[in-house]
Amino acid sequence: MGAAGLDYSAAGVPVRQDLRDAHQALLDHLRRPGAWLDGAERLAVASEARLAPGCALCRDRKAALSPGSLEGRHECTGALRDALVDVVHRVRTDPGRLSRDWFDRTGVGDGDYVEAVGIAAFSAGLDAFCRALGIPPFPLPEPLPGRPSRRRPEGLTPGIAWVPLLLPQDASGPDADVYGGAPFVPNIVRALSLVPDHVRALRRWSAAHYVEVGDLTARRALDRPQIELVAARVSALNECFY
Amino acid sequence: MDISRVNGAGDGRDGGVAHGARLVAFTDAAMGGDEGALRAERGALRRVLCGAAFVDTCATIGAFNVVDRIADATGIPLDEFMLARSAGVREELGLARFASARNTPGH
Numbered sequence: 040m041g042a043a044g045l046d047y048s049a050a051g052v053p054v055r056q057d058l059r060d061a062h063q064a065l066l067d068h069l070r071r072p073g074a075w076l077d078g079a080e081r082l083a084v085a086s087e088a089r090l091a092p093g094c095a096l097c098r099d100r101k102a103a104l105s106p107g108s109l110e111g112r113h114e115c116t117g118a119l120r121d122a123l124v125d126v127v128h129r130v131r132t133d134p135g136r137l138s139r140d141w142f143d144r145t146g147v148g149d150g151d152y153v154e155a156v157g158i159a160a161f162s163a164g165l166d167a168f169c170r171a172l173g174i175p176p177f178p179l180p181e182p183l184p185g186r187p188s189r190r191r192p193e194g195l196t197p198g199i200a201w202v203p204l205l206l207p208q209d210a211s212g213p214d215a216d217v218y219g220g221a222p223f224v225p226n227i228v229r230a231l232s233l234v235p236d237h238v239r240a241l242r243r244w245s246a247a248h249y250v251e252v253g254d255l256t257a258r259r260a261l262d263r264p265q266i267e268l269v270a271a272r273v274s275a276l277n278e279c280f281y
Numbered sequence: 282m283d284i285s286r287v288n289g290a291g292d293g294r295d296g297g298v299a300h301g302a303r304l305v306a307f308t309d310a311a312m313g314g315d316e317g318a319l320r321a322e323r324g325a326l327r328r329v330l331c332g333a334a335f336v337d338t339c340a341t342i343g344a345f346n347v348v349d350r351i352a353d354a355t356g357i358p359l360d361e362f363m364l365a366r367s368a369g370v371r372e373e374l375g376l377a378r379f380a381s382a383r384n385t386p387g388h
């Protein structure tokens with residue numbers, strides 16, 4: 040089954056076309072072979088992320104003063120290795136309390152890590168949109184065949200974040216377009232640049248759901264203070280300092 | 282704008298943002314686990330916002346559920362230009378209480 044025919048009818052309101060296009064594009068992005076995971080693995084990550092809120096270990100850790108104080112096994116699909124399951128579940132359910140120490144101990148290579156983080160984040164956002172709107176989460180599509188590229192961008196800079204970043208001045212060759220020529224590229228846009236297609240996906244997603252990076256003039260039915268109030272409240276609830 | 286609304290504080294008033302109280306209440310319900318509360322807040326928001334504005338609200342909720350996770354899972358620091366400009370707001374909101382503040386040296 041392809042990523043087609045997304046159903047918004049239960050919302051009872053029209054959903055603008057750029058949002059529909061962004062959701063279709065995101066699901067198409069998830070089903071393709073990526074840099075480090077193939078299509079089936081990427082969709083397994085998305086499935087795992089969807090399952091995580093119902094995981095008892097995640098619920099207990101979320102309630103605990105220190106998430107690392109509780110050991111146990113995640114309730115999971117069984118399709119991914121345990122180390123990746125923990126990454127996906129933690130990113131989905133308790134991202135604000137992730138730590139450098141935890142990252143260093145995941146046992147997941149940085150390419151797999153960034154690819155999985157992106158997928159877990161995208162699926163959380165897509166599901167949050169659907170839930171807020173009052174429609175069922177979109178079914179995940181079937182994976183496309185093919186192997187991951189295993190291509191690591193040239194010119195990555197370590198040491199700024201937990202994972203190496205591709206700075207705009209170093210984006211070249213197949214990655215030359217990754218930031219779209221924007222005059223300023225904040226760290227949030229650089230964060231997934233170990234997997235350049237995730238950056239492209241994030242830019243498409245953000246342009247429809249928020250504003251395009253650097254464009255403060257985008258017209259929405261909500262005014263700018265309303266948008267920023269909702270955005271800031273979400274981030275406060277997610278305990279996100281950035 | 283009364284930015285204390287960001288922390289859910291306030292007296293239920295809008296704080297200088299059109300329908301601010303309803304927007305915060307809906308956001309809280311959308312981020313929480315109570316389906317009944319979400320249905321109620323959705324209905325309340327739909328009564329004061331047009332359909333397009335309601336969809337924009339949902340889109341914003343979706344947007345920041347993505348970027349918050351990306352930021353906190355990659356350990357990116359707050360950009361330098363924002364660090365200086367946002368000091369007062371960050372202090373007023375008490376953002377240093379978040380564990381993810383550790384990712385920004387000198388915050």
